[in-house]
Amino acid sequence: MKFIKFLIFGILFGITLTKAEVISWYRIYEMFRFQSFHMYGILGSAVVLGMIIIQIIKRRKLRSVDGTPITIAPKERGISRYILGGFIFGLGWALTGACPGPLFILVGNGVSVFIVTIAAATLGTYTYGRIKHKLPH
Amino acid sequence: MEFLSQPWPWYVAGPLIAFIMFSLLLSGKRFGLSSNLRSMCAIMGAGKHCEFFDFNWKAQNWNLVFALGLIIGGAIASQWMSAGSVNLSKETVEELTGMGITNPGKQLIPEELFSWNNLLTIKGLIFVVLGGFLVGFGARYAGGCTSGHGISGLSDLQIPSLIAVIGFFLGGLTITYLLLPYILNI
Numbered sequence: 591m592k593f594i595k596f597l598i599f600g601i602l603f604g605i606t607l608t609k610a611e612v613i614s615w616y617r618i619y620e621m622f623r624f625q626s627f628h629m630y631g632i633l634g635s636a637v638v639l640g641m642i643i644i645q646i647i648k649r650r651k652l653r654s655v656d657g658t659p660i661t662i663a664p665k666e667r668g669i670s671r672y673i674l675g676g677f678i679f680g681l682g683w684a685l686t687g688a689c690p691g692p693l694f695i696l697v698g699n700g701v702s703v704f705i706v707t708i709a710a711a712t713l714g715t716y717t718y719g720r721i722k723h724k725l726p727h
Numbered sequence: 728m729e730f731l732s733q734p735w736p737w738y739v740a741g742p743l744i745a746f747i748m749f750s751l752l753l754s755g756k757r758f759g760l761s762s763n764l765r766s767m768c769a770i771m772g773a774g775k776h777c778e779f780f781d782f783n784w785k786a787q788n789w790n791l792v793f794a795l796g797l798i799i800g801g802a803i804a805s806q807w808m809s810a811g812s813v814n815l816s817k818e819t820v821e822e823l824t825g826m827g828i829t830n831p832g833k834q835l836i837p838e839e840l841f842s843w844n845n846l847l848t849i850k851g852l853i854f855v856v857l858g859g860f861l862v863g864f865g866a867r868y869a870g871g872c873t874s875g876h877g878i879s880g881l882s883d884l885q886i887p888s889l890i891a892v893i894g895f896f897l898g899g900l901t902i903t904y905l906l907l908p909y910i911l912n913i
Contacts, residue, residue, distance in 0.1 A: 593792040595754065600796015601803065603747050608804035609731075610740030611813050615836045620819040622896075622903040628737050633877060635741025636748075640882025643749045654755035662757065665870060665880060665887035672869055672876075672887050676894020679865025679872060683895060684902035685858030687836065689873040690760035690866060693859070694794045698801025701836060703843050707859035708764075714863025715764040719779035725868065
C-alpha cells in the first residue's frame with residue numbers, strides 16, 4: 591500500500607503525456623525540426639517551474655514526508671559521458687519518437703509493439719553495463 | 728468534460744510535469760524513468776556477473792510502480808479521453824508526406840514504422856529495435872534521460888545535465904536533418 595501514491599503519480603503522468611501528445615512520434619519529429627512551439631513550451635515551462643520549486647526547497651530547507659532533507663545529488667563531473675551518451679540517446683529518441691517514460695505510456699495506449707522497444711532498451715542498458723569500463727566517461 | 732477530451736496545451740502539461748517532479752521530491756524520491764531499465768536488468772539477474780547491476784534494486788521498486796502507473800494512465804487516456812489524432816503543424820505534415828509517410832498525425836504514431844506486421848522489415852528493425860537499444864544504452868551512458876537530466880537536472884541548474892541535453896539534441900537533429908530522409912527511403 592505504501593506504493594499506491596507512486597501508482598497514482600504514474601497514472602497522472604501517463605494521462606498528461608498522452609493528452610499533450612508528447613508520446614507521439616510525430617511530435618518528436620516536429621520538435622527536432624523546430625516546426626512547433628508545443629514541445630518546447632512543455633519542456634520549458636516544466637523546467638522553469640522546476641527551477642522555482644527547487645529554489646524554494648533549498649531556501650526553505652524543505653523536508654520530504656519521511657522527515658529527511660530533500661537534496662538532489664550533484665551529477666558526477668565530466669563531459670564525454672554526457673555528450674556521447676546524450677548523443678546516442680538523442681539518436682534513439684528521434685528514431686523511436688519516445689524516451690523511457692513514453693515507451694511505457696505507448697504500451698498503455700495499445701501500441702503493443704513498443705514492448706519490443708522496451709526490451710531493446712533494456713538490452714541497451716545491459717550492454718552499457720557490460721562495456722562501461724571501455725567507454726570514455 | 729470538453730477540456731478532458733481535447734488535446735492539452737503546453738501550459739497545462741508543463742506545470743503538471745513539474746508538479747509530479749515536486750511530488751516525488753516530497754516523497755523522498757527522484758524523478759528519472761531510465762533507472763527502471765537498469766532495475767529490470769538487475770531483476771533478471773544481471774548483477775550476478777556484472778557489477779554495474781549488482782545494486783539494491785529493491786530500493787527502486789517505487790519507480791517500477793510508477794512505470795506501471797504510466798501504462799495504466801496511457802490506457803485510461805486512450806480509452807476515455809482520446810481524440811486519437813495529433814494536431815501537427817502544416818509544415819510537418821507536408822514534409823512527412825513528402826517522405827512517404829501516409830496521413831501524418833492521423834494517428835499517434837506512423838503505423839508503417841511501428842507495428843507487429845512491419846517489425847521484421849529493415850525499417851521496423853531500425854525504428855523499433857535499434858532505436859530502443861540506443862535509448863537504453865545512451866540513457867545509462869549519459870546517466871539519465873529526459874526526466875532525469877532534462878527536467879530534474881536542468882531544474883537543479885546542473886551543468887552535466889545541460890551537456891547531456893545538448894547531446895540529446897545533437898543526436899535528435901542528426902536523425903531528423905541528416906539520416907531520416909535516407910532511412911525512410913530504404
